[in-house]
Amino acid sequence: MQPLFAEIIDKNSTVAAMSTGRPVLWTNGQLQGASTALPACGFTARESEEAEERLRRFAPFIASVFPETAPSGGIIESELREIPAMRDFVRAKWQQDLRGELWVKLDSHLPVSGSIKARGGFYEIMALAERIALEHGLLGSINDDYAALASDKAKGVFAGYSVAVGSTGNLGLSVGLMAAAFGFKATVHMSADARQWKKDLLRSRGVQVIEYDGNYSEAVRAGRLTADNDPRCHFVDDEDSRELFLGYSVAGLRLKRQLEERGVHIGPKRPLVVYLPCGVGGGPGGVSFGLKLAFGDNAHCYFAEPVQAPAVSLGLASGLDDRICGEDIGLSGRTAADGLAVTRPSALVCAAMRHLLSGAFTVPDEFLFTALRGLADTEELRLEPSALAGFYGLRHAASGAMGEAASCKEAVHLIWATGGSLVPYAEWQVYYDACGV
Numbered sequence: 394m395q396p397l398f399a400e401i402i403d404k405n406s407t408v409a410a411m412s413t414g415r416p417v418l419w420t421n422g423q424l425q426g427a428s429t430a431l432p433a434c435g436f437t438a439r440e441s442e443e444a445e446e447r448l449r450r451f452a453p454f455i456a457s458v459f460p461e462t463a464p465s466g467g468i469i470e471s472e473l474r475e476i477p478a479m480r481d482f483v484r485a486k487w488q489q490d491l492r493g494e495l496w497v498k499l500d501s502h503l504p505v506s507g508s509i510k511a512r513g514g515f516y517e518i519m520a521l522a523e524r525i526a527l528e529h530g531l532l533g534s535i536n537d538d539y540a541a542l543a544s545d546k547a548k549g550v551f552a553g554y555s556v557a558v559g560s561t562g563n564l565g566l567s568v569g570l571m572a573a574a575f576g577f578k579a580t581v582h583m584s585a586d587a588r589q590w591k592k593d594l595l596r597s598r599g600v601q602v603i604e605y606d607g608n609y610s611e612a613v614r615a616g617r618l619t620a621d622n623d624p625r626c627h628f629v630d631d632e633d634s635r636e637l638f639l640g641y642s643v644a645g646l647r648l649k650r651q652l653e654e655r656g657v658h659i660g661p662k663r664p665l666v667v668y669l670p671c672g673v674g675g676g677p678g679g680v681s682f683g684l685k686l687a688f689g690d691n692a693h694c695y696f697a698e699p700v701q702a703p704a705v706s707l708g709l710a711s712g713l714d715d716r717i718c719g720e721d722i723g724l725s726g727r728t729a730a731d732g733l734a735v736t737r738p739s740a741l742v743c744a745a746m747r748h749l750l751s752g753a754f755t756v757p758d759e760f761l762f763t764a765l766r767g768l769a770d771t772e773e774l775r776l777e778p779s780a781l782a783g784f785y786g787l788r789h790a791a792s793g794a795m796g797e798a799a800s801c802k803e804a805v806h807l808i809w810a811t812g813g814s815l816v817p818y819a820e821w822q823v824y825y826d827a828c829g830v
Contacts, residue, residue, distance in 0.1 A: 398721045407710040411755065412722040414700050418789050419710045420752040420796070427689040430748035431682075435741075436638065438686050444516060444639040445646065451519045453540035458574045462504045469511055471499045473651040476808075478771035483784070486767065489791035493666075493804030494657075498648065501776050501810040506567040508732075508812035509641070509676050514567030514629065516640025518556065521627050522575050525554060548576030555580065557620050558629040559613030561672065561734050562587040563812050568629050569600035582616040584609045586734040590817050608726055609673070609735050631673050632715075632739045638679040645683020657805060659691045664798040666790060668783030669809045671696035671753070672735040674705040674742030680809065685749050693798045696753040697782035699728035704738040705746065706753035714743040729758045729827075730779035732812055752795070756785040762828040775821050776813035783808040 402409045410417045424430075431438075452467030462469060473496060480495040500509035526532045526542055529550050541547065555578035558568040565581035572579035580601040583592060585608065592602045605611050613632060620628030631637065652659060659665045665688055669677035674696070681694040698706055701724050708714040719726050719736030726736045764781040768774050787806060790799035798804060813821070 394723065395721065398717065401711050401713075401717070402722060405711060408707065408722060411700075411703050411707060411710070412724065414724060416700055416755050416757055416785070417703075417706075418752065418754045418794055419706050421709065421750050423748055424751055425748040427685050427749070431685060434682065434745045434747075434749055436635070436642070436682055436745060440639050441642040441646070441683060441686060445643045447519060447523065448516060448640075448643060450523075450535060451539050453538055454542045457540050457543040459505050465504075469504050469515065470647060471501075471503045473498055473648065473655065474772075475655075476768075476772045476774075479768055482767045482771045483787050483791075486763070487788055487791075489788060491787050491791045491806065492800060492802045493806055495787070495806050495808070497772075497774070497808045497810050498644075499774075499810050500644075501774075501780050501813040506563070506570055507815035508563040508567065509680075509809070510563040510567040510812075512644060513634075513637035513640035513675060513679060514558075514564050515571045516643075517629050517634060517636040518568060518571040518575065518577070520636050521554075521556070522551065525551065542575065551576035552578065553625065554578070555623065555626040556629065557582065557616045557626055559609065559616035559631065560584070560587065561609050561612075561731055562591045563732050564629070564631055565602075566591050566595060569595045569602075570598060573598045573600050580616070580619065582612040582619070584612040584734070586731040588731060588816075588820070590820060594815070610737060631675055633741050634675065635741070637675045638682070638741065638745070641676050641679025642683035642686070644680045645685070645687040648684065649687040652805075659688050659805065661691060662801075663803045663805060664691050664693060664801055665805050665807060666693045666695070666795070666799045667807045667809060668695050668697055668786040670730070670733055670779050670782040670811045671698050671705050672733045673737075674739045674746070676811065677809070678705075678739070678742035678746050681749060682745060693751040693795075694749070695751055695786050695795070697786060698753060698755050699730050699733050699782070700755045700757050701725045702728050702730075702734050702736050703753075703755050704735045705742060706755065707736075708738040708743045709747065709750070709753070714738065715740040730756075730761055730782060732777070732779035733782060754786055754789055756782045760785055762824060766825050766828040769825060774810075775816070776810050777816050777821070778824055780811045780813050783810075
């Protein structure tokens with residue numbers, strides 16, 4: 394171990410605890426009020442609003458190429474559901490009295506790709522397609538009917554360009570499926586953690602999948618190198634993409650509307666506490682930014698990461714951002730939560746979240762399977778292991794370790810479920826059976 398990292402472990406109690414591979418709760422001592430932190434985070438409310446506008450412009454195209462989205466007019470959005478039976482399960486299983494309501498945001502069931510990555514991955518490909526369409530006259534202006542981009546003529550233009558991405562699975566799935574729908578030549582560089590069914594689905598849609606024996610970082614490096622050598626190749630950079638981040642951010646304003654439609658009005662006496670599974674950080678970071686725009690200081694966001702693969706929590710707790718990774722403090726990076734198998738965070742996300750994120754916690758793999766079975770048995774919801782990570786935060790909330798907002802009897806606890814609806818049933822059953830009960 395390098396002297397720098399040994400010194401950090403010696404002096405930083407949070408990093409020292411992380412290095413043992415045991416669950417850790419980190420609360421952000423640099424948290425600031427939203428009115429101060431938002432203007433300094435590097436993103437603006439107007440950018441998020443523009444992202445929502447772009448998604449609406451593309452709705453006719455989406456409805457055309459993905460018929461399952463036709464009922465929603467091509468708007469890709471997920472259900473918000475209260476889960477009281479799971480709340481009872483949490484109380485009984487861990488003998489902890491969680492105060493307030495328990496809800497789940499089912500990005501696990503987003504149309505087409507079945508994961509939160511549809512928000513950012515789809516959005517970045519739409520932004521790319523829009524730029525090319527305007528340059529080539531496929532669109533006269535952004536006021537045109539974007540359904541025209543599903544034509545053979547448009548596909549012929551898009552076929553002259555390519556898209557590359559490095560992924561552990563869900564981002565590659567989202568980017569690959571959307572790129573193929575436009576007609577781009579798509580290549581997904583997948584790490585060893587990626588599931589075979591995701592690779593098979595991509596290949597069935599004409600996407601090239603290149604597999605690596607190494608981890609997420611190796612796949613990203615390979616994808617970036619591909620794009621660097623091809624001026625007509627766009628690389629979707631999960632570690633450093635503003636467009637991915639902004640695509641995710643749209644979730645905040647949409648969630649506010651969903652809650653209000655259900656009669657839930659967030660405020661100082663009814664805080665919103667959100668638990669978000671985290672890999673490199675783009676998805677939960679973008680969503681947290683959107684939630685802060687929507688609810689200000691009444692939204693309290695926490696990231697959930699595997700005990701062997703902390704990324705953003707390690708970067709922020711150490712103060713080193715992307716200059717430190719799990720392996721630097723002796724962790725393996727191995728986890729059953731393949732979507733979270735990332736040990737080095739995005740510098741972009743660390744900078745954006747430095748004063749906005751309430752905290753983060755790490756989760757043991759065995760908990761994921763217990764929660765997976767519990768949610769299936771109580772609410773008939775099937776998620777993949779990584780999507781269950783947020784539930785571990787409820788234990789900290791119930792114990793009072795997260796502070797007054799999470800302990801409030803009127804609190805709205807929201808688990809952000811990130812993926813799982815497309816997992817083949819036989820594979821999901823293996824996850825279910827892995828729980829020792």
